[in-house]
Amino acid sequence: MTRLLALLFLLLSAPALAQNADPYAGLAGDGYAEIEAGVSGLAASGDPRAGAILAALADGRLLVRPADKALFIRQGGAVVDARTGAAAADAADLKPVKANNRVRRAIEAARGQLDLASPETGRRRAAADAVFKARDAAALPALDAALAREKDAGVRQAMTEARAAVLLARPGTPEVDRLNAVPPIQARGDGDAMGILRGLGSDPSEAVRAAAARGIAAIETRLAIVGALQNVWYGVSLGSVLLLAAIGLAITFGVMGVINMAHGEMVMLGAYTTYLVQELIRAKMPGLFGWSLAISIPCAFLVAGLVGVLIERFVIRFLYGRPLETLLATFGVSLVLQQAVRSLFGPTNREVGAPAFMSGAFDFYGLSVTWGRLWIIVFAMAVFFGLLFVLRKTAFGLKTRAVTQNRRMAAAMGIRTPYVDALTFGLGSGIAGIAGVALSQIDNVSPNLGQGYIIDSFLVVVFGGVGNLWGTLVAALTLGVVNKLAEPYVGAVLAKIGLLVFIILFIQKRPRGLFALKGRAVES
Template sequence: MRSLLRLCFVAALCVGAAFATPRLARADAFAGLASGQFDTVAQAVTDLAVSGSTQADTVLRALEHRQLFFAPDGGLFMRENTAYVDARTGQPVAAPPEGLTPVRLNNRVRKALAGARAGMDLFSTDRAARLGAATTLYERHDPAALPLLEHALSAEKDTAIRKELALAHAATILAQPPVADQLAARMQAVAALRATGGLEARGLLASVGAAEAEDPQLRKAAQEAVSSIDWRLRAWSIGQNAFYGLSFGSVLLLAATGLAITFGVMGVINMAHGELVMIGAYVTWLVQQGVRAVAPSLEPVALLLAIPVAFCVCGGLGVLIERGLIRFLYGRPLETLLATWGLSLIMQQAVRSVFGPTNIAVTTPGWLTGSFALGGMEITLNRLAILIFAFLVLGALMCVLRRTPLGLQMRAVTQNRRMAALMGIRTPRVDALAFGLGAGLAGLAGVAVSQIDNVSPNLGQTYIIDSFMVVVFGGVGNLWGTLAAAMTLGMGGKVLEPVIGAVSAKIAILVLVILYIQRNPRGMFPVRGRGVES
């Protein structure tokens, strides 16, 4: 089978040689390699690839690995370990001539080599090699490869590879100079590239649309195709930014959910909430280091192990903060704000003293690296995982609030603290557990943030203002409002950033939120109830 494919490839090369321009049909396709001029060497590489020579593959590999030399008389020799082989015949040479000079490489020669190798890989038995070769030829659209593409199209059975070959064929047809009797083929090529879109196709179509030598009908079709591709690229760009906004909104959702519980149940403005997010990120790093040292085989799941650890550590820290500081300041919002702000500075400095002021790297596990294409968008696995994780946490939290005694007590305290106390609910205990729950959720946000942001002592300051804005915009104490506000602000900011800049986008979002709050002081989804003050 492999011999049959080699024969097909040699036949294809012969077809290429037959249809190539007269300049390519040299008597000695190797001659240009024995030159000190890069342009001549690059052209010789292309000539050799379509020459039909059985030595072409071996010689090009030798050139690629810098094992090809030429003699002053034009002879070509390949070095194999310490021996030399005649490049034209493949026969060993007892004593190579003196004055051998290596055939030099530059970017143009490397580009020609890539195209030549791709042409040869079109007939490989490896599917991945054939697909890669078709993609390379699409990007190069070298007219000399047109006969090879046509032969490969007639022989290829794989649908995906045939689609890529058809695109490469269309791009190659448009890349060659216009010929009077090829108008129909060029129009079909324009239609094919318009359908696939992308920057590569746009660049080629733009050159055709601007060429004076082209047929007016073809120029108009190419210009319309460029406009169509531009519109699609803009749409996919907005979709890509919206996806980034969703992932950023997911982090805000995790951070703001805990803040919504704290603020909604106790009315405490906790300025140290961002530092709890930062602690969660550092706990994730510590768990990874511990797993790597104790049980290296579990390193791929270290991130999963960090989730409950970060929740418990930050939750316990939250209970300590409430019992040791917050409970003495109830009903004094200004003092609470200043105290938690001071606490945030203390926590930042403590982390800076222990771990240092520089960023630390939290390793992303292999199963979260990479991405996949969705139309014209690139969906990264780590951001997709954060999005799913945020919704799972929100669903679990809603179950806790609706299906557990603690959740019912928290809802009762949120709606009317005085009445809940009169009904026998221990409001101080609910306050402590609610603060711990909110802090634990901040720890989960830290686990998520560690996968998309730098982990440093200043990490929490990046998210605290946005989190408060989400809580107020969505409606204090309402999880549905927190979800809607987090996704709205996350997506809105990321979509606006490419248009007006990052700083202007934040200002615009802040102005819009202020205008909305002026008309709806209780946010998008206000909590129904008599309130704490009733």
């Protein structure tokens, strides 16, 4: 069927070809219209020299001798004959063939047609896509020829779509062909396909209009699903960022009961550590740049963890059991840390680079997935499960839980509670530092970095249920996804406000969060 159609079109377009029997004459012509016709003709002629000539024309290297309209190509210092490729003997008195925008578009389309016959699959595919975009009727013969030869299923599909698009765009296509052209477009199912089908709204044929309408409806459904999935993906991505920011707090606040308002500053310290590590690597060993984030992770953990231990030893340990006082004192600490960083590094944003593996994106069943986001999600999960492991399965985790549940009893059993307190707080702070490494990739590294996360982090921990790590995970992902799903409807700011109001109301309903502990002790 397709082949029959192709034949038909070859016949139909034959007169057009006949008009420009010699495309070289057109290229050497005086007007832009002639040159444009020459370009199309050359492309359709299948001349093996066509590619070289069109490239030369695009670069302004195609020359014409006004006297006899002979064409030449300048190659470096030499000049060759355009028709034969042989070195030209007489190369005097030459003028470049000029191209305007119309001609340039024709060149693009023509080169696309030539690529349809390329031996490389990728080029053929790109050429088919180009035809789809340009919808140039002149490409039809080349397309049909290519389609007849094509073996690769993916490229075939692209060519079929391109052909359908051309047929629908070209005036005078018979109704039956228009009708047959709709399904391939519908199958393509993206925004471009939608545009083409929308264009059929004024089609004279009732049947074509109906088919187009059905196609549009089908594509809309598909796009809605893909769009929703894309938003869910963005939501998971945001959720993993929230998780990273909140997870350290889940320890200092959730497990130890300390309201650490300087938590955001631990994240900031982690980000600045990443900056310093990268600067050092750039200066000393540029080859290691790809590893800079991996190197930054332990450094950030140590820096933030150490600062955390210092805060615990000098401030917080005097305030256990007085959460509101820890809130005020650590807020003071956060101001000092912010100002210290501002004094050292200046108030402006610092540039933290992204290693190669963090950049770029790929397409996953219509979803656009950036590598950076993907790695951050993976990283957040790794940190989460690592922390869960430390708290549940190690001796240190056991001691931490013992101290937080019954300090006196733990002390009586020989656990050095001050030591455990300091290390637990250091662990929570260190994890915030690690979060800073990841956040340095997606946020501005400035002294105010931490402030942007502190309120969100607290809400995540409270929403999830204080003292419950799984609750923190669920809360972070839920809030992230809901936020991103709401954004297309109400905008980013209103979505955020709505979420804050939701959490405020939620806490009224379940003051202890999603996964609250029950029992007589917690009800007092």
